[in-house]
Amino acid sequence: MRATIKDIAKISGVSTATVSRVLNELGGYRPEVATKVLAVAKELGYRRNDSAVSLVKQATRTIGIVMPTVATSFYAQIINGIEDRAYQAGYSVILTHAGVNNVRLQESLNFMVERRVEGIIGVSINLAQIDLQAIAALAVPLLLLSAQAPGNRLPYVKVDDYAAAYAATTDLIDHGHRTIALVGVDPADSVAGRPRIAGYTAALQAAGLRLDRNLIFPGDYTFEAGQRAMTTILATPELRPTAVFAVSDETALGVIAVCYQAGLRIPQDLSVLGYDNSAIASMVSPALSTVAQPFYEMGQLAADKLITGLQTNQPIQSQIVPFKLIHRGTVSSL
Amino acid sequence: MRATIKDIAKISGVSTATVSRVLNELGGYRPEVATKVLAVAKELGYRRNDSAVSLVKQATRTIGIVMPTVATSFYAQIINGIEDRAYQAGYSVILTHAGVNNVRLQESLNFMVERRVEGIIGVSINLAQIDLQAIAALAVPLLLLSAQAPGNRLPYVKVDDYAAAYAATTDLIDHGHRTIALVGVDPADSVAGRPRIAGYTAALQAAGLRLDRNLIFPGDYTFEAGQRAMTTILATPELRPTAVFAVSDETALGVIAVCYQAGLRIPQDLSVLGYDNSAIASMVSPALSTVAQPFYEMGQLAADKLITGLQTNQPIQSQIVPFKLIHRGTVSSL
DNA sequence: GCTCTGTACGTAAACGTTTACTTGTTTTGA
DNA sequence: TCAAAACAAGTAAACGTTTACGTACAGAGC
Numbered sequence: 125m126r127a128t129i130k131d132i133a134k135i136s137g138v139s140t141a142t143v144s145r146v147l148n149e150l151g152g153y154r155p156e157v158a159t160k161v162l163a164v165a166k167e168l169g170y171r172r173n174d175s176a177v178s179l180v181k182q183a184t185r186t187i188g189i190v191m192p193t194v195a196t197s198f199y200a201q202i203i204n205g206i207e208d209r210a211y212q213a214g215y216s217v218i219l220t221h222a223g224v225n226n227v228r229l230q231e232s233l234n235f236m237v238e239r240r241v242e243g244i245i246g247v248s249i250n251l252a253q254i255d256l257q258a259i260a261a262l263a264v265p266l267l268l269l270s271a272q273a274p275g276n277r278l279p280y281v282k283v284d285d286y287a288a289a290y291a292a293t294t295d296l297i298d299h300g301h302r303t304i305a306l307v308g309v310d311p312a313d314s315v316a317g318r319p320r321i322a323g324y325t326a327a328l329q330a331a332g333l334r335l336d337r338n339l340i341f342p343g344d345y346t347f348e349a350g351q352r353a354m355t356t357i358l359a360t361p362e363l364r365p366t367a368v369f370a371v372s373d374e375t376a377l378g379v380i381a382v383c384y385q386a387g388l389r390i391p392q393d394l395s396v397l398g399y400d401n402s403a404i405a406s407m408v409s410p411a412l413s414t415v416a417q418p419f420y421e422m423g424q425l426a427a428d429k430l431i432t433g434l435q436t437n438q439p440i441q442s443q444i445v446p447f448k449l450i451h452r453g454t455v456s457s458l
Numbered sequence: 459m460r461a462t463i464k465d466i467a468k469i470s471g472v473s474t475a476t477v478s479r480v481l482n483e484l485g486g487y488r489p490e491v492a493t494k495v496l497a498v499a500k501e502l503g504y505r506r507n508d509s510a511v512s513l514v515k516q517a518t519r520t521i522g523i524v525m526p527t528v529a530t531s532f533y534a535q536i537i538n539g540i541e542d543r544a545y546q547a548g549y550s551v552i553l554t555h556a557g558v559n560n561v562r563l564q565e566s567l568n569f570m571v572e573r574r575v576e577g578i579i580g581v582s583i584n585l586a587q588i589d590l591q592a593i594a595a596l597a598v599p600l601l602l603l604s605a606q607a608p609g610n611r612l613p614y615v616k617v618d619d620y621a622a623a624y625a626a627t628t629d630l631i632d633h634g635h636r637t638i639a640l641v642g643v644d645p646a647d648s649v650a651g652r653p654r655i656a657g658y659t660a661a662l663q664a665a666g667l668r669l670d671r672n673l674i675f676p677g678d679y680t681f682e683a684g685q686r687a688m689t690t691i692l693a694t695p696e697l698r699p700t701a702v703f704a705v706s707d708e709t710a711l712g713v714i715a716v717c718y719q720a721g722l723r724i725p726q727d728l729s730v731l732g733y734d735n736s737a738i739a740s741m742v743s744p745a746l747s748t749v750a751q752p753f754y755e756m757g758q759l760a761a762d763k764l765i766t767g768l769q770t771n772q773p774i775q776s777q778i779v780p781f782k783l784i785h786r787g788t789v790s791s792l
Numbered sequence: 793g794c795t796c797t798g799t800a801c802g803t804a805a806a807c808g809t810t811t812a813c814t815t816g817t818t819t820t821g822a
Numbered sequence: 823t824c825a826a827a828a829c830a831a832g833t834a835a836a837c838g839t840t841t842a843c844g845t846a847c848a849g850a851g852c
Contacts, residue, residue, distance in 0.1 A: 472801075472802085473801070473802045473803075474802095475801075475802065475803080475804095476800085476801060476802075479800095479801090486799070486800060486801075487799095487800065487801070488799090488800070488801090491800085491801085510807085512807090513806090513807045513808065513809090514806070514807045515807085516807070
């Protein structure tokens with residue numbers, strides 16, 4: 125069995141209180157006692173039991189991450205950012221996923237509460253009204269990352285999707301494009317879907333361009349959504365966009381894949397603009413032009429905000445983080 | 459403050475023992491007592507405190523993951539696999555990274571031991587002799603994933619890198635290639651480096667081909683390593699390989715990027731074979747031919763093995779998982 | 793009526809820490 | 823020299839559970 129401070133106390137001939145004080149460098153002991161205690165601790169391979177500490181201190185120094193699924197690379201960057209900051213602050217991170225459509229959300233949250241996480245970061249989870257009540261009942265601070273709650277009743281960190289879509293569409297227009305498809309967006313998604321549609325629409329109108337609803341292709345941000353949309357576009361000659369604004373980098377790659385098969389050249393025959401600036405965007409050839417979300421930094425910021433909120437006991441303020449248009453090789457001027 | 463079983467006990471007029479029995483469905487109480495207790499628990503929003511449970515049960519039902527960094531997408535798939543299985547077994551997962559070159563390894567491991575994780579999965583961490591001693595001192599089961607310890611002194615789950623490199627190289631030879639570069643490999647890396655060099659070399663020899671050491675380009679599995687190597691290849695006319703076997707998908711994309719810049723067509727002018735089958739491989743155009751490692755399944759398997767090892771108290775057996783050659787669009791026959 | 797068995801609880805110790813309080817000893821300062 | 827202050831260390835309670843053990847009571851069987 126693992127050594128405890130009792131063992132150390134017994135062997136070094138002091139009380140557990142003194143051992144604790146030595147180990148935590150609280151002072152109130154002679155140097156030679158400290159030396160002895162430390163030596164015994166090392167000898168026994170002593171490691172503090174955080175369960176016991178958590179119990180008495182009523183604090184676990186742990187935060188939880190919930191996300192739909194861990195599988196995609198941009199989540200990896202987010203997790204990385206969160207973990208880095210949490211580590212710096214002496215927090216550990218526990219990880220669960222909520223399943224597609226949040227099927228496992230409630231269960232995951234319970235899990236975390238039982239683990240007594242001090243706060244939770246919910247990444248890309250779309251909350252319904254009913255979830256909000258359950259979350260309130262949990263009595264644990266929850267910060268949303270790349271997501272937003274109905275009525276903004278939870279703090280969030282995200283980019284302004286409307287503004288990003290507006291800027292992206294405008295950029296395409298500035299490159300001389302007049303017929304621009306919007307691909308892969310989910311109109312039922314009130315956080316990353318509708319605002320992007322609205323931004324796209326507004327940019328067209330501001331430029332005096334006609335909005336063609338047939339150029340908006342619904343989807344779920346996946347590669348396949350891009351493939352499907354592009355296949356439809358090729359099969360519908362009357363559409364003929366000169367540029368497509370894809371709602372994720374993966375979707376953009378789906379569009380490009382179909383073009384490649386069909387012998388269309390990017391960007392000469394079609395301009396493609398992605399969204400996310402995930403790691404792949406800079407690795408494909410031609411490199412993908414895209415609107416960048418600073419995932420790593422967003423993760424850091426979220427962890428920062430959550431932890432300082434925890435420590436100061438202040439409510440967490442939402443924050444809009446800046447996006448950036450990254451021009452690479454998939455958009456050309458007409 | 460959060461409600462405890464004492465609160466429930468007091469309000470429902472029974473002892474904490476009975477509350478515990480009801481909550482854990484252990485029997486030994488009348489139905490009406492159970493109803494009452496459950497109602498009170500719900501009313502108070504009671505959640506079990508796992509720190510207390512861990513303390514008394516001497517078990518945390520938590521496993522830890524350590525990896526060099528979380529940033530890349532193939533780690534995401536691995537984490538996903540681990541988390542899924544762990545969840546099914548009622549375990550939670552805590553996550554830390556070891557930093558580049560394991561700078562943070564010892565610290566991370568201590569962290570986990572203090573958290574009393576029951577076992578650890580080390581993903582892609584290269585251990586030195588000295589680490590092994592520290593790990594043994596930790597007295598926590600450690601299973602390596604996509605890694606291997608000196609002298610195989612720790613159980614591992616990984617593909618046979620030698621065999622995979624042999625098969626990949628042979629496949630290229632079967633496509634008619636005679637001059638094949640090996641790109642991005644780290645000769646100092648005894649787990650993913652040297653075995654692949656050996657497999658590559660052996661395949662050439664088996665085919666009666668001459669080994670040209672200049673065709674082996676050292677690197678660190680990154681995109682940039684691929685770029686550097688390919689740049690050198692273009693600048694060195696006497697080499698002129700017709701195929702390159704890149705040691706990761708990202709490296710392969712680096713190679714392809716330089717070719718794209720130089721106007722070389724893939725696969726007509728150069729065949730490129732990747733390694734990993736990370737999510738990107740199927741999304742780029744042309745889609746990347748690669749040797750697939752089943753990351754998600756490896757994660758599942760590792761979690762499985764670790765947890766059953768924990769529960770049965772049996773030593774964990776190492777396991778080689780099968781790789782698969784995936785033919786897509788970047789390799790052509792000469 | 794009596795013992796026996798089973799059920800339905802309650803009591804209290806234990807898990808490994810931290811920490812308020814107490815006690816005893818040494819140092820300080822006038 | 824002596825009281826006061828400072829220091830070093832110990833005692834024991836507390837954190838929230840689980841669980842071995844004890845007990846009271848009801849019904850069964852004779």
